[in-house]
Amino acid sequence: MRGIVKRFPGVVANAGVDFDLLPGEIHALLGENGAGKTTLMNVLYGLYEPDAGEIWLYGKRVSFASPRDAIASGLGMVHQHFMLIPPFTVAENIILGQRSPREPLLEDRSSVYERLLALSERYGLAIQPDAEVWTLSVGEQQRVEILKALYRGAEVLILDEPTAVLTPQEVEELLAILHRLVDEGKSIIFISHKLDEVLAASDRITVLRDGKVVDTVDASATNKKALARMMVGREVVLRVSKKPANPREPRLIVRELRANSDRGLPALRGVSFEVRAGEIFGIAGVAGNGQSELEEVIAGLRRATAGQVIICDKDTTNCSPREVGQAGLAHIPSDRYRRGLLKDFSVADNLVLQRVSSPPFTVHGVLRRDVIRQEAQRLVREFDVRTPSVDTPAGKLSGGNAQKMILARELARNPRVLLAAQPTRGLDVSAIEYVHRRLIEQRDAGLAILLISTELEEILTLSDRIGVMYEGEIVGVVDAREANINEIGLMMTGSKRQGDDVKEGAA
Amino acid sequence: MTELGSSPVVEPGSGDRASEEELSLAPEQRFQIPPALVNAGAPILGAIIGLLIGALLIVIAGRDPVEAYASMLKGAFGGSRQITETLLKAAPLLLTGLGFTVAFRTRVWNIGGEGQYYMGALLGGMVALFFPEWPPGLLLPAMLLAGVVGGMLWAALAALLKIKRGVSEIISTLMLNYIAVLLVAYLSRGPLQEPGGYLPESAQFVEAARLPGLFGTRVHLGVLIALFFVPLVYVLLWVTPLGFWLRAVGSKDSVAEYAGFNVEKAIFFAMAFSGALAGLTGLIEVSTVHTRLKATITGGYGFSGILVALLGRLHPVGVVLASVFFAALFIGAESMHVLSGLPETLAEAIQAVVVLSVLATDALAHRGQAE
Numbered sequence: 018m019r020g021i022v023k024r025f026p027g028v029v030a031n032a033g034v035d036f037d038l039l040p041g042e043i044h045a046l047l048g049e050n051g052a053g054k055t056t057l058m059n060v061l062y063g064l065y066e067p068d069a070g071e072i073w074l075y076g077k078r079v080s081f082a083s084p085r086d087a088i089a090s091g092l093g094m095v096h097q098h099f100m101l102i103p104p105f106t107v108a109e110n111i112i113l114g115q116r117s118p119r120e121p122l123l124e125d126r127s128s129v130y131e132r133l134l135a136l137s138e139r140y141g142l143a144i145q146p147d148a149e150v151w152t153l154s155v156g157e158q159q160r161v162e163i164l165k166a167l168y169r170g171a172e173v174l175i176l177d178e179p180t181a182v183l184t185p186q187e188v189e190e191l192l193a194i195l196h197r198l199v200d201e202g203k204s205i206i207f208i209s210h211k212l213d214e215v216l217a218a219s220d221r222i223t224v225l226r227d228g229k230v231v232d233t234v235d236a237s238a239t240n241k242k243a244l245a246r247m248m249v250g251r252e253v254v255l256r257v258s259k260k261p262a263n264p265r266e267p268r269l270i271v272r273e274l275r276a277n278s279d280r281g282l283p284a285l286r287g288v289s290f291e292v293r294a295g296e297i298f299g300i301a302g303v304a305g306n307g308q309s310e311l312e313e314v315i316a317g318l319r320r321a322t323a324g325q326v327i328i329c330d331k332d333t334t335n336c337s338p339r340e341v342g343q344a345g346l347a348h349i350p351s352d353r354y355r356r357g358l359l360k361d362f363s364v365a366d367n368l369v370l371q372r373v374s375s376p377p378f379t380v381h382g383v384l385r386r387d388v389i390r391q392e393a394q395r396l397v398r399e400f401d402v403r404t405p406s407v408d409t410p411a412g413k414l415s416g417g418n419a420q421k422m423i424l425a426r427e428l429a430r431n432p433r434v435l436l437a438a439q440p441t442r443g444l445d446v447s448a449i450e451y452v453h454r455r456l457i458e459q460r461d462a463g464l465a466i467l468l469i470s471t472e473l474e475e476i477l478t479l480s481d482r483i484g485v486m487y488e489g490e491i492v493g494v495v496d497a498r499e500a501n502i503n504e505i506g507l508m509m510t511g512s513k514r515q516g517d518d519v520k521e522g523a524a
Numbered sequence: 525m526t527e528l529g530s531s532p533v534v535e536p537g538s539g540d541r542a543s544e545e546e547l548s549l550a551p552e553q554r555f556q557i558p559p560a561l562v563n564a565g566a567p568i569l570g571a572i573i574g575l576l577i578g579a580l581l582i583v584i585a586g587r588d589p590v591e592a593y594a595s596m597l598k599g600a601f602g603g604s605r606q607i608t609e610t611l612l613k614a615a616p617l618l619l620t621g622l623g624f625t626v627a628f629r630t631r632v633w634n635i636g637g638e639g640q641y642y643m644g645a646l647l648g649g650m651v652a653l654f655f656p657e658w659p660p661g662l663l664l665p666a667m668l669l670a671g672v673v674g675g676m677l678w679a680a681l682a683a684l685l686k687i688k689r690g691v692s693e694i695i696s697t698l699m700l701n702y703i704a705v706l707l708v709a710y711l712s713r714g715p716l717q718e719p720g721g722y723l724p725e726s727a728q729f730v731e732a733a734r735l736p737g738l739f740g741t742r743v744h745l746g747v748l749i750a751l752f753f754v755p756l757v758y759v760l761l762w763v764t765p766l767g768f769w770l771r772a773v774g775s776k777d778s779v780a781e782y783a784g785f786n787v788e789k790a791i792f793f794a795m796a797f798s799g800a801l802a803g804l805t806g807l808i809e810v811s812t813v814h815t816r817l818k819a820t821i822t823g824g825y826g827f828s829g830i831l832v833a834l835l836g837r838l839h840p841v842g843v844v845l846a847s848v849f850f851a852a853l854f855i856g857a858e859s860m861h862v863l864s865g866l867p868e869t870l871a872e873a874i875q876a877v878v879v880l881s882v883l884a885t886d887a888l889a890h891r892g893q894a895e
Contacts, residue, residue, distance in 0.1 A: 318782060339784030348782070356782040359775045366768070370783040374765035383763055 021070035023056050030056040032228040033070070038173065043195060043205045045215040045236070048225035049248055049445040050415050054208050057225070058175050062094050063087040093166025094175040099158050103151035107144055108133060111165045136167050141197050156187035160194065174198065175206045180214050186303060186510075192218050210248070210445050212241045213474075224248055249447050259457045262481040264293040268345070268465035269315070269434045274324035276314045284310040286489035287324070292434065297456065297466040299480030299497070303509055304471045307489035309351060312438045312469055316348045317341040318356075329433050342371055345433030349423055349440050351469070353416070357423045360412025364404050365393035367411045368426045392429075400425035401451070417448030424455060435459065438469040453479060473505065487511045567837060570885030571849070574878030581873055585866055592864045596871075599859025600852035606859075608742050612812075613851035615750040616805045620829025621836060621843040622750075622757045623801030628838050629761060630794035631774040636682060636697025637802040638826025639704035640675035644803020645810040646708050647674030649817040652733035653716065653726055660732040667733060667807055668749075675803015676796045678704060683795035687788045693795065701826070709819035716817055725818035735811050746808035753801065758840045770794055802826055831879050837886065850875065 023031040030053045038044050048054045059065045061072060063081030072079050074090055081087045084094070101110050108129050117124040133146040142160045150158060159179060166174055176195075180188045195205055195218060209215050215222055216236055224231040224247040231247045246252060269292040278284035284307045292298040302308055313319035315326055317338040326334045328344040336344070350356035358367050369378050369389050377388050393407040402421045404414055411419060420440070427435065437456060441449040456479060460466055470476050476483055483500055484491045485508040493508045493515030495501075507513035579589035600610045620637050627634040634640075648671035655663060682700060685691040713724030721727070735745040761767035772780040773790040781787050805825055814821045832850055836842030857871025 316782070337784065337786070338782060339786075342784055350782060355776075355778050357779065359772055359779050361775055362772070370772075370779075373768050379765045382765070384765060384768060 018057070018061060019071050019073070021057060021060055021072075022068045023053075023060055023065055024068050029228050031060065031067070031070075034225070034228070034230055036223055036230070038204050038206060039221075040204055041199050041202055042220040043199055043207055043218055045207045045209060045219035045222045046225065047209060047212075047215050047222055047244060047248060049210055049447065050417060052225040052248075053228040054225055055177060056228075058094070058177065058206065058208060061087070062092060062175065088169050088171070091170060091172035092175065093163075093169060093171025093173065095159065095162040095166060095177065095179060097178040099162055101150045101158055101161060104149060106147050106149050107153075107161050107164070108146040110150055110161065111146075111168050115169070133164065133168065136164060140167065140201065141194055154187070156183055156190060159183070159187075159191065163194070163198075171203070173204045173206070175208070177208045178210075179207070180209065180211060188214065212244050212248075212446070215244070216241065226250055245446055248445075259479075260461065262296045262460065264296040264481065265463070267291040267293050268329055269467060270325070270327040271311075271315070272325040272327070274311070274314060274326065275322045276310050276319055277322060278310060284489050285314065285321075285324075288486075288489070288491055289324075290484050290491055290494065292465045292467045294433075294465045295460060295463050296481040297460050297468050297479050299468045299470065299476040299483045300486050300491075301473055301476045301483055301505055301509060302471065302486035306486045308438070308469050308471070308486060310489075311486070312348075312351060312436060315341070315436055315467070316346065316350075339371075342430070347427035347430050347432030347435050349420075349427055349435070349437045351438035351442065353419060353423065353442075358411045358419060361410050363408045364397065364402070364411050364414070364422060365390050365407040367422060368393045368396050368407070368429070370426060371430060396425040396429055397422075400455075417444045417451075420444055420448065420452065424452060428455070428459065432464065434465045434467065436467050436469070439471065440468070441470075441472070441475060449475075473502070473509075477502070485509055485515075566886045566889035567835070567842070567882050570882030571878055573885065574881035575874070577877045577881065578874035581870060581877070582866065585870060587864050587866055592860050592866055595863035596853070596856030596860045598856075599863070600856035602859075604741075606855065610848065610851045610855045611743055611747055613854050614847040615747040616809055616823060616825045617829055617832045617847035617850050618844060619746075619750040619753060619805045619808070620802050620825045621832035621847055622753050622840060623798035624830050624833035625757060625836070625838045625840065625843055626761065626770065627794045627798035628833060629774045630770040630790055631777070632683075632791055632794040632798075633694045634679060634682070634697050634795055634798045635694050635830070636679060636700050636826070637798070637829050638822065638824075639697065639701035640678045640799040640802035641806035641809075641826045642701075642704040642708050642821070643678040643806070644671035644673075644675035645806035645821055646704075646711070646817065647671060647803070648807030649726065649729070649810050650716070652729040652811070653817070656730040656733070658732070660736075663732050664735065667811060668804065671804045671807025672800045673803070675806065676800040678803070679795045679799020680792065683792045686795075687791060705819070705822070708817060708821070712818045718816075723818075726816045728816045729811065733811060734815060735808060744808075744812050746812060749804070749808065754840045754844055761840075766793075802829070805829075831875075835879055835882055849878075853878075 018034065018036040021031045021034040021036070022029070034053070034057055036046070036057065046054045046057070056065065060067045063084045063086050072081070079090060081090070102113070105113070108126065111133065112124055112129060119125070130146045133144070136142070137144045142164055144157065144160050144164055150161065153161065163174065179191060183191060192214075195207070199205060207215070207219055219236050221233060222236055222239065222244065223233040224244065226248060271291070272289050274285050274288040275283065276285040288307070288311060290298065300308060300311070310319060314321045317333070317336050317340065320335055324334070325332060328341065328346050331344045333341050333344050333346075354360065359370070366373070366389070369392060372378055373384070373389070378385055378392070390407055396402070397404060397407055400421050402414070402425060403418050411422065414422060424440070440456070441452050444452065456466060456468070468476065468479055477497065477500060480497045482494060483497055483505065484494045485505055486492070487509060488511065492511070495505065495515070504513065508515065575593070579593070582589040582592045599606060601607055620641070624634060624637065648667040651667045651670045652663065655666070658666070678700060679697070682693050682696040685696045686693045709724070712726050716726045718725060718727040737744050738748065761771060769780070769785045770790050770793065772783065772785055773787050777787045780790070806821070809823055809825070810817065810821050828850060832846045833843055835849070836844070836846035853871055853875050857868050860866050860871065861868045
């Protein structure tokens with residue numbers, strides 16, 4: 018790709034980008050949200066027409082009017098959000114939208130199965146063609162998308178933020194598959210803003226910032242710090258420093274808590290711990306070990322079947338979210354768009370979401386728009402939420418700004434306990450740094466923080482004490498200063514319990 | 525974008541996501557046309573397109589569309605008598621449409637306006653039939669109240685089924701329509717039939733049970749009641765915290781739940797409110813137009829009120845415009861029939877075409893804005 022320019026009204030998304038991909042290499046495209054990575058790939062994939070610049074493929078100048086042309090030329094894209102129909106089988110999803118050789122009948126099932134199995138075997142994808150997609154894990158669904166691209170003859174695979182939705186184990190599996198694909202002669206473009214993965218996965222790295230290429234470097238010749246600097250354009254603190262904690266009285270006490278998952282299976286099997294004022298208690302664990310159920314039970318969004326949740330000496334077990342909030346809990350939800358914000362409500366409305374019906378925002382049963390906007394303007398300034406105005410719909414904010422908005426809202430409620438679940442999921446480096454700094458600041462100011470995260474790095478950076486969750490139990494609690502990463506890793510995968518003979522929840 | 529858009533060739537999701545990425549850079553510069561203008565302009569453009577398609581239908585029917593539309597316009601607004609008729613037709617559309625506005629803003633799909641209309645008419649009508657000796661000052665308020673309660677209870681049934689048992693309100697309200705209509709049909713040729721009468725209808729209401737006309741015209745109190753609810757619904761939805769709560773539930777119920785709003789109460793309220801207005805409409809119509817209970821007291825308002833609400837883009841002012849527009853099409857169709865000899869059913873076809881083109885234009889205009 019030579020000199021690609023793509024403008025949108027008022028924005029130059031790509032300002033003369035050069036990018037090249039060698040056969041058999043993994044080339045990472047690194048940059049913050051909004052740097053122009055996705056735009057560049059959409060140009061390549063035929064979704065956008067570039068305003069200037071040219072695309073060459075195997076020595077031939079090409080121009081794609083649509084993804085159909087791109088696919089025909091051997092390109093395949095795996096989107097961040099999978100384009101799969103859950104009740105359909107893998108094979109049905111893959112032949113979907115493709116012309117069958119014997120229209121109007123569908124393609125012969127056994128021949129499709131055969132080809133899929135052969136591909137799956139060859140690249141180690143381990144996918145059964147007759148499995149229905151809804152039964153597959155997120156990682157498996159992603160492999161279906163890869164399989165789909167390969168089935169259509171892709172030689173070049175574009176993966177857009179492929180690891181954002183995966184557990185650490187699944188990330189490793191994915192990286193193994195990518196290497197196998199490259200060994201078989203495929204080329205891969207790997208879009209990411211996660212430094213560790215980019216370093217681990219790729220051969221070369223191109224860093225984009227503000228629509229321009231900062232540099233293209235060999236992965237072996239660079240490091241995290243240098244990449245972060247290229248990405249953000251200034252020095253970045255990857256690991257926020259903090260003073261030793263000064264913990265005081267327990268503010269959140271969880272005792273022998275049990276709850277079921279959506280499917281009615283036990284997800285929490287007797288969880289106990291406490292979080293004290295002035296400390297960050299981190300819950301580490303591989304996704305799906307009961308963290309989201311724990312989050313929901315504490316927040317009043319899921320019923321506990323047994324056990325107790327006590328917030329500031331008040332028993333809030335199975336209380337409503339409103340009552341839990343009144344007891345002093347603020348909550349940064351792990352699923353920002355399902356729980357955290359109303360996309361079509363304004364930033365101002367979102368910033369007073371829980372407080373809107375009480376004074377000063379409602380007086381004599383009437384909403385005070387002016388007061389709401391004033392409060393919103395204050396919070397937007399204080400938390401550096403980048404938005405054109407407080408009247409902008411919250412759905413238009415970037416992920417990082419949306420999260421800052423949620424953080425601002427929750428802290429503005431003057432909580433006594435903060436439940437922060439996946440507080441930096443999907444955010445870029447500078448937003449992560451910001452959120453981390455704020456959390457530590459709040460801890461130092463005496464807030465009790467329960468941090469639930471599947472990013473072990475984040476848990477280690479922020480926590481004062483770490484509880485490791487495995488299959489609905491806390492299998493060990495360690496002091497972060499003495500934390501041994503290997504030991505935590507073993508506990509996360511269930512191979513070890515704390516002290517081997519210590520029972521769950523030793524606090 | 526749902527999985528439905530998963531055709532591998534079009535890949536709509538990725539385009540949207542890319543624009544989201546760009547939006548983070550300079551959201552205010554994304555639209556060349558201000559959103560406010562799009563909001564107001566799209567329905568008007570849609571209505572014009574719909575009327576043009578309607579003109580085509582008139583041409584096919586062998587008439588001059590300009591002349592047909594002119595006779596329609598004259599029939600609806602040509603004089604005080606015509607305007608009165610249009611207003612009388614618009615009021616019930618407005619009232620039911622306002623109810624649906626609140627329901628749909630809460631994302632409660634009440635399709636049972638027709639049944640709630642019948643139950644309001646029934647309960648209110650029974651007050652008129654059983655207490656004919658009451659003075660108008662007592663009888664009319666009691667009837668209005670009974671009309672509200674009838675519609676509200678009928679809607680509450682569907683709300684409870686949804687909250688307690690997870691029954692889709694679309695199905696339950698639709699089914700409850702049949703029960704209500706048939707119940708009124710049965711009662712008006714059974715227990716409530718006029719003593720000694722042989723038609724399947726109740727005795728006529730006493731004079732005191734009919735809503736009075738205003739200033740000596742046929743425009744009755746019902747029109748005023750409908751207009752009264754316009755500012756009320758506006759204030760409810762956008763000035764009170766209750767409205768914030770309803771709209772939050774309608775926007776995304778899982779977020780509303782997280783924020784401490786009681787989702788079930790919101791659903792119940794929205795359903796009961798829209799049922800109450802449909803019931804009130806039924807009572808007003810039965811008190812002024814039909815003056816007795818019978819199987820055929822419908823004006824179709826339980827259904828056309830839905831269209832009016834959607835056409836009015838779930839905003840009280842829009843609903844006023846849409847209800848007048850609809851009423852004018854209805855009333856104008858009659859004179860179009862008389863003056864141009866066109867079938868009245870053609871007016872219904874034009875109404876449908878207009879609603880579809882307005883909604884389609886709206887959807888297209890908003891696709892450009894979708895995140």
